[in-house]
Amino acid sequence: MKKIPVMAAALSAALLSVVMLTTFSGCAKKPKLYLYNWTYYTPDSVLRQFEKENNCEIIYDTFASNEELYAKLLSGGTGYDLVFPSGDYVSIMIKQNMLEKIDKSKLSNLVNIDPMVLQKATYDPKMEYSVPYYFGAAGIAVNTARVPQYEKSWSIFGRSDLQGKMTMLDDMREVLGDALVHLGYSVNTANPAEIAAARDLVNSAWKPNLIKFDAEAFGKGFADEDFWVVQGYAEVVYEEISEEQKKNTAFFIPPEGGPAYIDSMCLLKGAKNVDLAYKFIDFIHRPEIYAEFTDYFGFPATANIPARQLKKVTPYYQAEELTNVELKDDMGENLTLYDDAWLTIRVGD
Known part of the structure; x- marks a missing residue:
């Protein structure tokens, strides 16, 4: 085995330390986006694509009900950037000053959202605090x-x-x-x-x-x-x-109507990764991404009009069936x- 001169060995060690420090520092500085969403509500493929495009990491926590979401936030479960409550809880959280106002200038894909969905979203029809994620019904x-x-x-x-x-x-x-x-x-x-x-x-x-x-x-x-x-x-x-x-x-969905829901993306008060959160909201409403999301779950593309032309899977029910439902x-x-x-x-x- 060839002996390495002391000076060369020291220099090599120093260079290796710099490389390792740079590598691990880069990992440590990789931005993270903290999402708190319903269980099984965003395809893994969509999350991974966003991470790849934005060189970030998504931390994805889940809840099973609006009550669980609300209770966790009230009990100090902060640190999330985006949360996904249903309309009635968006209303509650607005009143309790739990949400940041939406800066629409940072979102280019809001034009894709169906006006009918916003018309039904009487709790926030101008998207001041929330952006519709999915509109559906049992x-x-x-x-x-x-x-x-x-x-x-x-x-x-x-x-x-x-x-x-x-x-x-x-x-x-x-x-x-x-x-x-x-x-x-x-x-x-x-x-x-x-x-x-x-x-x-x-x-x-x-x-x-x-x-x-x-x-x-x-x-x-x-x-x-x-x-x-x-x-x-x-x-x-x-x-x-x-x-x-x-x-x-x-x-x-019976033509006579029934209860419905709009789950929305909301920026939590005090969110730390605001720019990344806005990128995610806009990413979801990119037509091909929204089509991928709804295809995965067999949903109609209720909230995003241009996505309907890009769907590859016939949904289990049609968006028109939601005409008479009520939030x-x-x-x-x-x-x-x-x-x-x-x-x-x-x-x-």
């Missing part, structure tokens, strides 16, 4: 091999011939909202008599036919054919069923009316 999945004849209406849950083969979501605003629109009322009514009528409809006509209220296993139960009709989200059902089963599965508002003190009605449904008088 609907009804039907096993057409088992139920060949059916009406596209929430009244399907009143069919006694399907007793023991149906589920509805374990979600107060969803179930009562369905009953309210079926009766011709708003999903956001604060009229005690209307809420009572919806409660009675669920208790007397729908609940007796249900196996249970289920917000977690309805997709698997549908795939196993334990349930033939379920209220739920299309992506959950289609994630569970086989390709063969898809031929005998129909999913629809769930923050009910404030009137929420107790719903709480009381739901208690009689889930527990009994």
Whole structure:
């Protein structure tokens, strides 16, 4: 083995230290974007492409409900740059000064957002604090091999011939909202008599036919054919069923309407990586990226118009089915009316 002169060895060691320091310093300085989003709501391919384009790292934390998101933020769970609340919680967070105002001059792709979505986003129609991420709604999945004849209406849950083969979501605003629109009322009514009528409809006509209220296993139960009709989200059902089963599965949002949601991208107060956050918002609304996102989940490209021409996957339902849906508002003190009605449904008088 050739002996290296002392001076040369020292110089080599010094150079190696500089290289290592530069390398590790570069890694340490790699910018990070902290996202707090719904579970399985952004394709990994989209996240990795953003990281590559912007030479950054995304830290992606998830929540299962708006309540979980809100509670974590209130309890000091800060450090996030972008959060993805639904409309009613955007409204709450605006009122509590939890969000930064959106600087639209930093966003070139807002022109792609469907004006119809903004029209429904009455909590922030000018995108002062939020940018729509996805506009959707729960609907009804039907096993057409088992139920060949059916009406596209929430009244399907009143069919006694399907007793023991149906589920509805374990979600107060969803179930009562369905009953309210079926009766011709708003999903956001604060009229005690209307809420009572919806409660009675669920208790007397729908609940007796249900196996249970289920917000977690309805997709698997549908795939196993334990349930033939379920209220739920299309992506959950289609994630569970086989390709063969898809031929005998129909999913629809009743024309009479129902509760809907707009999940939005919001810049959290005190966010540290603001420029990167704006880049991510604009990246999501790049038409080809939005098409990739919605294709992955089988969604229609509800919030981004030009993305609709770039989709490669037929969505599980069409954006037009959302025409008559109504966003769930923050009910404030009137929420107790719903709480009381739901208690009689889930527990009994």
